Amino acid sequence: MEIPYAVRARPDTGLYNAKLGIWLFLASEVMLFGALFSSYILLRVNADPGTWPLHLLNVRLGAINTLVLILSSVMVVFGWASLKMNDFRAYKRYQGVTLLCALVFLGIKSFEYRDKFNHYEVQLKNGTIYDGHIDRDNKDTNIFAFEAARMVTNHAELMLPPSTDTKLEPAQIPLVKIKDRADGKGKEIENYGPWHSSYLAIYFVLTGLHALHVIGGAIVIFAIWGPLAGVWKTDPERYINRVEVSGLFWHFVDLIWIFLFPVLYLL
Amino acid sequence: MQDTSHAPEAHHETLGFWRKYIFSTDHKVIGMQYGITALLFMLFGFCLMLLMRWQLGHSGQAVPVIGHLLLKLHGPDMISADKSGAVGVISADLYNSYGAMHGTIMVFLAIVPLAFGAFGNFVTPLQIGAPDMAFPRLNMASYQFYVVGGLIMLASFFIPGGAAKSGWTSYSPLATVSDLHRPNGQTFWIIGMVCLINSSLLGAVNFISTIVQLRAKGMSWMRLPFFVWAQFVTAFLLLLAFPPLEAAGVLQLADNLLGTSFFLPTGLMVSGTALHVSGGGSPLLWQHLFWFLAHPEVYVLILPAMGIVTEIIANNTRKPIWGYRSMVYSVLVIGFLSFIVWAHHMYLTGMGTKIATFFQTTTMMISIPSVIILTSLFISLWGASIRFTVPMLFALGFLPMFGIGGLTGLPLGFNVSDIYLHDTYYVIAHFHYIVAPGTIFALFAGIYYWYPKMTGRFMNEFWGKVHFGLSFMFMNAIFLPMFMQGMAGMSRRMYDGGLTYAAVPAAAGSPGIPGLSPFVLFLNKPILWAAVCLGLAQIPFIINFFWSIRHGRKAASDNPWEATTLEWQTPTPPPHGNFAKPMEVFRGPYEYSVPGQARDFTPQNEPDPAQLLTHGNPLRS
Numbered sequence: 001m002e003i004p005y006a007v008r009a010r011p012d013t014g015l016y017n018a019k020l021g022i023w024l025f026l027a028s029e030v031m032l033f034g035a036l037f038s039s040y041i042l043l044r045v046n047a048d049p050g051t052w053p054l055h056l057l058n059v060r061l062g063a064i065n066t067l068v069l070i071l072s073s074v075m076v077v078f079g080w081a082s083l084k085m086n087d088f089r090a091y092k093r094y095q096g097v098t099l100l101c102a103l104v105f106l107g108i109k110s111f112e113y114r115d116k117f118n119h120y121e122v123q124l125k126n127g128t129i130y131d132g133h134i135d136r137d138n139k140d141t142n143i144f145a146f147e148a149a150r151m152v153t154n155h156a157e158l159m160l161p162p163s164t165d166t167k168l169e170p171a172q173i174p175l176v177k178i179k180d181r182a183d184g185k186g187k188e189i190e191n192y193g194p195w196h197s198s199y200l201a202i203y204f205v206l207t208g209l210h211a212l213h214v215i216g217g218a219i220v221i222f223a224i225w226g227p228l229a230g231v232w233k234t235d236p237e238r239y240i241n242r243v244e245v246s247g248l249f250w251h252f253v254d255l256i257w258i259f260l261f262p263v264l265y266l267l
Numbered sequence: 268m269q270d271t272s273h274a275p276e277a278h279h280e281t282l283g284f285w286r287k288y289i290f291s292t293d294h295k296v297i298g299m300q301y302g303i304t305a306l307l308f309m310l311f312g313f314c315l316m317l318l319m320r321w322q323l324g325h326s327g328q329a330v331p332v333i334g335h336l337l338l339k340l341h342g343p344d345m346i347s348a349d350k351s352g353a354v355g356v357i358s359a360d361l362y363n364s365y366g367a368m369h370g371t372i373m374v375f376l377a378i379v380p381l382a383f384g385a386f387g388n389f390v391t392p393l394q395i396g397a398p399d400m401a402f403p404r405l406n407m408a409s410y411q412f413y414v415v416g417g418l419i420m421l422a423s424f425f426i427p428g429g430a431a432k433s434g435w436t437s438y439s440p441l442a443t444v445s446d447l448h449r450p451n452g453q454t455f456w457i458i459g460m461v462c463l464i465n466s467s468l469l470g471a472v473n474f475i476s477t478i479v480q481l482r483a484k485g486m487s488w489m490r491l492p493f494f495v496w497a498q499f500v501t502a503f504l505l506l507l508a509f510p511p512l513e514a515a516g517v518l519q520l521a522d523n524l525l526g527t528s529f530f531l532p533t534g535l536m537v538s539g540t541a542l543h544v545s546g547g548g549s550p551l552l553w554q555h556l557f558w559f560l561a562h563p564e565v566y567v568l569i570l571p572a573m574g575i576v577t578e579i580i581a582n583n584t585r586k587p588i589w590g591y592r593s594m595v596y597s598v599l600v601i602g603f604l605s606f607i608v609w610a611h612h613m614y615l616t617g618m619g620t621k622i623a624t625f626f627q628t629t630t631m632m633i634s635i636p637s638v639i640i641l642t643s644l645f646i647s648l649w650g651a652s653i654r655f656t657v658p659m660l661f662a663l664g665f666l667p668m669f670g671i672g673g674l675t676g677l678p679l680g681f682n683v684s685d686i687y688l689h690d691t692y693y694v695i696a697h698f699h700y701i702v703a704p705g706t707i708f709a710l711f712a713g714i715y716y717w718y719p720k721m722t723g724r725f726m727n728e729f730w731g732k733v734h735f736g737l738s739f740m741f742m743n744a745i746f747l748p749m750f751m752q753g754m755a756g757m758s759r760r761m762y763d764g765g766l767t768y769a770a771v772p773a774a775a776g777s778p779g780i781p782g783l784s785p786f787v788l789f790l791n792k793p794i795l796w797a798a799v800c801l802g803l804a805q806i807p808f809i810i811n812f813f814w815s816i817r818h819g820r821k822a823a824s825d826n827p828w829e830a831t832t833l834e835w836q837t838p839t840p841p842p843h844g845n846f847a848k849p850m851e852v853f854r855g856p857y858e859y860s861v862p863g864q865a866r867d868f869t870p871q872n873e874p875d876p877a878q879l880l881t882h883g884n885p886l887r888s
Contacts, residue, residue: 001398001844005480017401017480024472028510035511035556039518039529042552048533051547195526198547202529205521 007238022245026252033256036206040263043198050156053199058112062265065108066257072101073254076221076247083240088232091243095225098250102218109211116200119192120144121158130173131158144189146173203264210260213253220246292403293843297410298389299721301380302714308417309377309707310805315369317798322357323764324795329355345429359762363432363445364452368420370435371456374564375463376417378706382571383467383505384413386713387474387498389721393834393841394492396483396850396872401476409469416462423455431456434760436561439530439553443522444537454523457516464513467505474502483833483872485852489595490871492832492856493588496595497574500602501567508563508606515556522548529553551616558609566605568702569669570598572709573640576662579716580644582830583659584651585867587857590643597636604633614685623682630680637673641666656828657731661712664739665705672700675750690760693753696746704742711738711808719827723839724819730807737804744797748790755787764791829868831858836872 009016044052079094121131122144132149150167152158190196194204224242232239282291291297318337321330327349330337334355338346345361348354357365392400400406423430428448433441442453478499482491491499518529526544530553533546581588588594610618610626644666653659675697678684688694711734718726757765765783773779826835833852837845850872858869 003399003401003403003481004397006401010480013479015480017476020479021402021405021472021476024475024506025468028468028471028506031507032510032514035514035559036518039514039552039556042549042555043529043547046549047547193525194521195545197545198528201521201525201527201545205517209517 007235007241016241018241018245019248022248026248029252033206033209033259036202036209037259037263040202040206043202047198050159051197053159053197055161056199057203057265058115059265061108061112062261065105066261068101068105068108069254069257072098072105073251075101076250080240080243080247083232083236083243092225092229095221095243099218099222099225102214102221105214106211106218109207113204116192120146120189121192121196122189128153129155129158132168132173143175145175149173206260206264210253210256213256217246217250217253221250290407292399292407294388294392294400294403294406295721295841295845297406298385298387300410301388301413302385304414304417305377305381305385308372309381312369312372312377313802315365315372317802318357319362319365319369320791320795320798322362322762324791326763326766327356329353330357331355340424341429360432361429362762363434364424364430367431367434367437367456368424371420371431371460373702374435374568375460376413376420378568378702378710379467379564380413381710382575382706383474383498383501383567384410384470386494386571386575386710386717387470387501390717390834391474391495391498392477392481393720393837393845394495394832395478395481395486396833396846396852397477397481398844398846400473401480402473405469405473409466409473412462412466412469416459416466419455419459419462423452423459426450426452426455428452436557437519437553438557439519439522439548439550440532440535442519442553443531444535444542449524451523454520457520457523460516461513464509464516467509471502471506471509474498475506478502483850483852486850486871487852489592490852490855492574493577493591493594493598494571494574496598497570497577500598501570503602504563504567504570504605508560508567511556512560515553515560518556519553551613551618554613554616555610558612559606562609562612563605565698565701566601568706570601572665572669572706573598573644575709575713575716576665577644578830578832579658579662579712580647581857581859582716582828583654583656583662584647585654585859586647586651587855587859588643589646589649590639591855591857594640594643597639600636601633601640604629604636608633611680611685614682615689620682627680627682631677634673634677634680641670641673656715657726657728657735658712658716660732660735661708661715664735665708665712668700668704668708668742672697672702672705675700688753690758691753692749692757692759695759696749696753699746699749703746704739708738708742711735714812716828717834718815718819719822719839720834720837721840722816722819723822724815724817725822725827726815726819727811728820730811734804734808734811738801741797741801741804745794745801748794752787752790755783757783757787764788826870829866831868831870832856833871836870 003017004010005015005017007016009019013020075094075098079091079098082088082090082094115133118133118136119131120134121129123129129152130146130149131152132146135145135147138145148168150162192200194201224239224246228242231242288296288300291300318330321328329349329351334346334353337357338354341361345358346354347356347358349356388400388406392398420430426448428446428451430452431437431442432452433445437453437456446452478491478495518527521527522529522531528544528546528548530550531542531544531546531548532550535542535544535546577588577594608626608629610622611630614623614626648663675693679688679694679697715726715731718724752765753759757768761767765788768782769788770782770784771777771780822839825837825839828835833850834841836850838847851874852871853874854869854871856871858864858871860867861869
C-alpha cells in the first residue's frame with residue numbers, strides 16, 4: 001500500500017505530506033516557545049525592583065553564536081539548492097559546514113553554561129557580598145577561593161553591570177573561610193545555576209530547550225547527510241524532500257535564537 | 268452492495284502477531300488499540316470516583332469489601348482503620364490523589380484518546396476515502412507515547428507519597444509544596460503529561476495532514492462529513508493549545524527538581540517556615556499557561572462527540588443534516604474563540620475587572636456557535652421518521668444532556684454569578700453534564716454505530732437499550748443533585764463531603780451556625796448509590812462488547828445502516844489499505860431521501876447518471 005503524495009506534491013495544495021507536517025509541527029513549536037517567552041515577560045514585569053540582573057551575559061559570545069547560526073542557515077539553503085541542481089558533492093560540503101556550525105554553537109554555549117556554574121555569590125556575616133568565579137584549582141574544602149570577584153554591599157548593586165570601582169584585583173580578594181559565611185546552607189553561597197534567580201531560571205530553560213532543538217536538528221541533518229545518503233541514489237526526490245524538511249526545522253531553530261539573543265543578552 | 272471478493276490492489280504481506288496487533292501502522296488497528304486502552308482507563312477512572320464517592324457519603328468509615336486490598340496497595344500511611352476496627356479509611360492525602368488522578372485520567376487518558384485517538388483514527392481516513400493516515404509510523408509512535416504516559420501515571424500510585432494530589436489543574440505553589448518527596452507524584456504527573464502531550468501533538472499533525480492531503484478525488488471541503496470537520500478543528504486545538512502546557516510542565520518540573528521559582532512567589536511560607544527559594548515567581552503564570560490549554564481542551568472533549576452524533580442523526584433520521592454549512596462555520600468559530608476564553612476560569616484570582624469583562628464577553632460569544640450546532644441537530648429531527656436504533660438512542664440522549672451542561676455553564680461564564688458558584692459542586696455538575704452524559708454517550712453511540720464496520724456484526728440491540736436506559740437514568744441521578752449542593756454552597760474540594768460546614772441548629776443558649784443543611788449533606792448518599800448502579804449498568808455493555816465479536820447478529824452487507832458516507836463503501840472489516848478500488852466522490856455527505864432516487868440514501872461515491880451522460884467523466888467541484 002502506498003500513501004498518496006508522500007513524495008510528489010498534491011496538485012491543489014501544492015505540498016507533499018511531510019512539508020505540510022513540518023509546518024504544522026513548527027506552528028506548535030511557535031506556541032511552545034511563545035509560552036516561554038510570555039513567561040519571561042511576565043516574570044520580568046513582575047520582578048521586584050533590583051532583582052532583575054542586567055547585562056549578565058557575555059554579549060560578544062552571544063553575537064558570535066548568532067553569526068554562527070545564521071551562517072549555518074545559509075549553508076542549509078545552499079546545500080538544498082545544490083541538490084536541486086544535481087550537485088551532490090557540493091551539498092555534502094555545504095551541509096558539512098552546517099554540522100560544523102552546530103558543533104561550534106554548542107561548544108560556545110556549553111562554555112557559557114560552565115561559566116555560570118563556576119560563578120558564585122557569597123555573603124559574609126557582616127553583609128558584604130563577594131561575587132565572582134571560583135578558583136577551580138583550590139583543593140582546601142575549608143576555604144572558598146575566588147579567582148576574580150567584585151565586592152558589593154547589597155544585592156541590588158549586583159544586578160547592575162559590573163563597574164570598575166567594585167572590581168577587585170586578584171591579590172585583593174580575600175580567601176573566604178567557609179565558617180565566615182552568614183549561614184551554613186541556602187542562599188548565601190550559591191552558584192549561578194537556575195535556582196539562583198528567576199532570570200537565570202528562565203535563561204537556562206529557554207537556552208536549554210533551544211540547545212536540545214539544535215542537538216535534535218543536527219542529529220537528523222547528520223543522519224540524512226551521512227548514514228542515509230544512499231537514498232540519493234535510489235530515490236533522489238524523496239532525498240531532496242528530507243533535506244528540505246530538515247532544513248525548515250533548522251531555520252526555525254535559528255529563528256528562535258534570533259529572538260533569544262536580544263531578549264537574554266541585550267535587553 | 269459492493270463486490271468484496273477481491274482484495275485491495277496488490278500485495279498481501281502476511282504480518283506476524285506483533286506487527287499486526289501490537290506495533291501496527293494500520294490506522295484501524297491503532298484506532299482500536301486506542302479505543303480499548305482508553306475504555307480500560309475510563310473504567311479505572313470510574314473506580315477511583317466510586318472510592319471518592321464512598322468517602323464523601325460515608326466519611327470516616329472503612330471502604331467495604333476492598334479495604335484490605337487498598338491497605339496493601341497504598342500502605343498504612345494512606346489507609347487506616349475506622350472506629351469499629353474495619354480497615355479501609357481513605358486518608359485526606361489519598362482522597363486528593365484520587366481526585367487529581369480521576370480528573371487527569373478521565374480527560375487525558377480516557378475521553379480524548381477515545382474521541383480523537385480511537386474514533387478519529389478509525390473513521391477519519393475511511394470517511395475521506397484515504398488508504399491510511401499520512402504518516403502511519405508517526406501514528407504508531409503517537410499511540411506508544413500515550414501508553415507510556417498512561418503507565419507513568421499509573422506507576423505514580425506506588426511511589427513514596429503516592430500520586431499527584433493537587434487536582435488535575437496542578438496549581439502552583441500547591442503542586443510544588445504539597446509533597447516533599449523528590450521525585451514525587453507530581454514529578455511523575457508532569458513527565459506523564461509530557462508524554463501525553465507529545466502523543467497528541469503527533470496525532471494532531473497527522474490528522475491535519477491526512478485531511479488536507481489525502482482526501483479522495485472529488486472530496487471537496489464542503490463535501491466532508493461533519494465528523495471530519497470536527498476532528499479537523501479538534502486537531503488544530505490540540506496542535507496549538509497543548510504546547511503551552513508542555514512549557515508550563517517544564518517550568519513546574521524545574522520548580523520541583525531544580526529549586527527554581529517560576530511559580531513560587533517571594534516570601535512563600537509553608538507550615539510556618541519560609542521556603543528556601545529565590546522567589547520572584549508568579550502563581551498566576553501557571554494558571555494562565557494551564558488554562559490556555561485547558562479551555563480549548565474542553566472543546567477537544569466535545570467537538571468529536573458532536574461529530575459522531577451528527578453522523579448518527581443524519582443516518583437515523585434519513586434526512587440531510589439541517590444547516591450543514593452553518594454547522595461547519597460554527598465549528599470553525601468555536602475553534603478560534605476557544606483560544607480567547609481561558610481566563611473565565613480565573614475570575615477569583617484578582618486579575619482585574621477589565622480583563623474579566625473581556626473574557627466574560629468572549630465566553631458569551633462562544634456559546635453562540637455551540638447553540639447553532641445543537642439547534643441544527645434538533646431541527647434535523649423535525650419531521651423525520653426516526654429509526655430508534657441503539658446508537659440513535661445514545662445520540663438523542665446526548666442532545667438534552669449537552670444542552671443542560673451548556674446552559675448551566677452560562678452562570679459560570681458571568682463574572683458576578685461565578686464569584687458565588689466558583690469551586691462548588693455546581694461546577695462539577697455543569698462540566699460532568701457535558702462530558703459524562705454528553706460526550707461519553709456520544710462515544711457509546713459511536714461504538715454501537717461503527718461496531719458492524721469493525722467486526723462485521725451488530726452489538727445486541729436489547730442489551731444495548733438496557734445499557735442506554737439505565738445509564739441515562741443513573742447519570743442524571745448522580746449529577747442533578749450536585750446542582751442543588753453547589754447552589755447551597757458546598758465546596759468541591761472537601762474531603763468529608765461538607766460535614767465541616769454542616770449547619771448547627773439553634774438551641775437553648777446558642778443561636779446556631781448557618782451552614783449546609785442536613786438534606787444537602789444527605790444527597791451524598793443517593794449520589795453514591797446512583798454511581799454504584801451506573802457502574803453495574805455498564806456490565807451489559809462490557810459483556811455485549813466482547814460477546815458480539817463472535818456471536819452478534821451478522822451485518823448483511825458492507826453498509827448495514829444504509830449510510831451515505833464513504834466508510835461504509837469498504838469491505839468489512841476494512842483490510843490494510845481500506846478500499847477495494849480508488850474512491851471518487853460526486854456528492855455531499857448527507858444525501859438521504861433525495862426525491863427521484865430509487866433508494867432513500869445515495870452514497871457519496873455514486874455518480875449522477877445525468878452527469879455521466881453529459882460530461883462523460885464528472886469533474887470534481
